Amino acid sequence: xxxxxxLGKQYRSLLRRRAVRxxxxxxxxxxxxxxxxxxxxxxxxxxxxxxxxxGFLRPTAGSVRIADREPRAYVEAHGVAYLPEAxxxxxxxxxxxxxxxxxxxxxxxxxxxxxxxxxxLAELELEGVRARPxxxxxKGTLQRVGxxxxxxxxxxxxxxxxxxxxxxxLWTRRFRDLVRTLxxxxxxxxxxxxxxxxxERIADRVAIFHQGRLERVVARxxxxxxxxxxxxxxxxxxxxxxxxxDARPVTGRPGEFRVRGEPAELSRRLGALxxxxxxxxxxxxxxxxxxxxxxxxxxxx
Amino acid sequence: xxxxxxxxxxxxxxxILGFAAVLVHRTAPLRAPPAGGERxxxxxxxxxxxxxxILAAGGIVSGDRARGYYRVLFSRPVSPVAYYLQRxxxxxxxxxxxxxxxxxxxxxxxxxxxFSWETLAxxxxxxLLLGGLVLxxxxxxxxxxxxxxxxxxxxxxxxxxxxxxxxxLLASPLWRAVAGALPPFHHxxxxxxxxxxxxxxxxxxxxxxxxxxxxxxxxxRPLGAGGRA
Numbered sequence: 006x007x008x009x010x011x012l013g014k015q016y017r018s019l020l021r022r023r024a025v026r027x028x029x030x031x032x033x034x035x036x037x038x039x040x041x042x043x044x045x046x047x048x049x050x051x052x053x054x055x056x057x058x059x060g061f062l063r064p065t066a067g068s069v070r071i072a073d074r075e076p077r078a079y080v081e082a083h084g085v086a087y088l089p090e091a092x093x094x095x096x097x098x099x100x101x102x103x104x105x106x107x108x109x110x111x112x113x114x115x116x117x118x119x120x121x122x123x124x125x126l127a128e129l130e131l132e133g134v135r136a137r138p139x140x141x142x143x144k145g146t147l148q149r150v151g152x153x154x155x156x157x158x159x160x161x162x163x164x165x166x167x168x169x170x171x172x173x174x175l176w177t178r179r180f181r182d183l184v185r186t187l188x189x190x191x192x193x194x195x196x197x198x199x200x201x202x203x204x205e206r207i208a209d210r211v212a213i214f215h216q217g218r219l220e221r222v223v224a225r226x227x228x229x230x231x232x233x234x235x236x237x238x239x240x241x242x243x244x245x246x247x248x249x250x251d252a253r254p255v256t257g258r259p260g261e262f263r264v265r266g267e268p269a270e271l272s273r274r275l276g277a278l279x280x281x282x283x284x285x286x287x288x289x290x291x292x293x294x295x296x297x298x299x300x301x302x303x304x305x306x
Numbered sequence: 307x308x309x310x311x312x313x314x315x316x317x318x319x320x321x322i323l324g325f326a327a328v329l330v331h332r333t334a335p336l337r338a339p340p341a342g343g344e345r346x347x348x349x350x351x352x353x354x355x356x357x358x359x360i361l362a363a364g365g366i367v368s369g370d371r372a373r374g375y376y377r378v379l380f381s382r383p384v385s386p387v388a389y390y391l392q393r394x395x396x397x398x399x400x401x402x403x404x405x406x407x408x409x410x411x412x413x414x415x416x417x418x419x420x421f422s423w424e425t426l427a428x429x430x431x432x433x434l435l436l437g438g439l440v441l442x443x444x445x446x447x448x449x450x451x452x453x454x455x456x457x458x459x460x461x462x463x464x465x466x467x468x469x470x471x472x473x474x475l476l477a478s479p480l481w482r483a484v485a486g487a488l489p490p491f492h493h494x495x496x497x498x499x500x501x502x503x504x505x506x507x508x509x510x511x512x513x514x515x516x517x518x519x520x521x522x523x524x525x526x527r528p529l530g531a532g533g534r535a
Binding site for chain 1: 310313373374375376377378379380381382383384385528529530
């Protein structure tokens, strides 16, 4: 659905003496039905990429095509369900009016717009604040209004910039359900976030950016990788030195060890340990695969 | 869009017109003949037309850019050109409404509702020219402050240069050419009759060019200035 070829964006000062490269030589495709995560440290080029996708900025190199059209042509014909990093809306609009207007801007007739807005209010549990102006809302509630707008839009392309910013843990979890609801074979969903755990849970692939360059694309699942794992045994258990010769005890936490290896091999040894009667309380990666890839990509591996 | 326009600039305009009507009523209640009502209407509107045009058209594009509203507006299937043209035309309708609204406000003072097509036409031409300039500057800048400075510079420069030409103080062909290239506000001065013929064509074509240029800028200039802008 989305095709980026050699995409680049440089910002120039007014006198054109200093250029800042925000995005460099990006080639990437996103298919319908896919959820693509976009990760990277601050200034990696994530927001610039989203602005290029929506046609708010023009590339200085390469091209963006959405369903074989230029971004603005696509957006003006079909619309994009877009949640900006900070939802910028007129502060005196009420929650309900905001959603109705959003639906109306999408071309829905008034009755259908009302219906769509009511459904989004219910889904995001905003009925209690429907008549309140946006300026009176907390950050988290405002973010929920932004998400409600995404539901109202009902577009085939969904672009979410830091969607859980300001949401409490309960609503962060609800957001994941929302993404599952939005997932559809005809729809592509892009989620830019600093929250790697969130991306790992919802995205099929995660594109990791650093200093304007696409460093790597990590697919969910994929091949197992060698890494550090935490083994937690009941405190009275002896050290598992025989099966895990490289196990390092975690300082100040009796019964906890760091082990390193490939998951299949570690599972085999863990099975043997349990067969010998050891009580295993937990066994989990020290960091997720995405975290490891991220650290490697940004040069902290 | 209409509700925002009425609640924002519309409310302020109504308050100004209401104040003017009350002032007239307190100073000249039922003393003047109906023709006097039309003169008062024309004079008040001549005074408020400039700020009204700026209020109605000000910040149309630059305000959305500065506040980031364009991000939500134009991620929907909406053409920015059509959206801003519609918004600009509604601003013009609001300025045009000032004539009948003030006429109603002057009714208690004159016993009739004063109205004149000439006054309405003058308002329309001024909105086309000044409102067009405001739209153009709004599309060319990124904040309402810069837009206002740009509009003020053009209006002041035009006023100064034409004042000097009329008083025979400007001989330089270059400056005369600059004056000729600026919007012809001198054709719409309060003490002049409604422009006709060549003057009318000059005002109308110049205004339409400004509106067209502003909309072309909306189409050609990227809406965003930076990744998060």
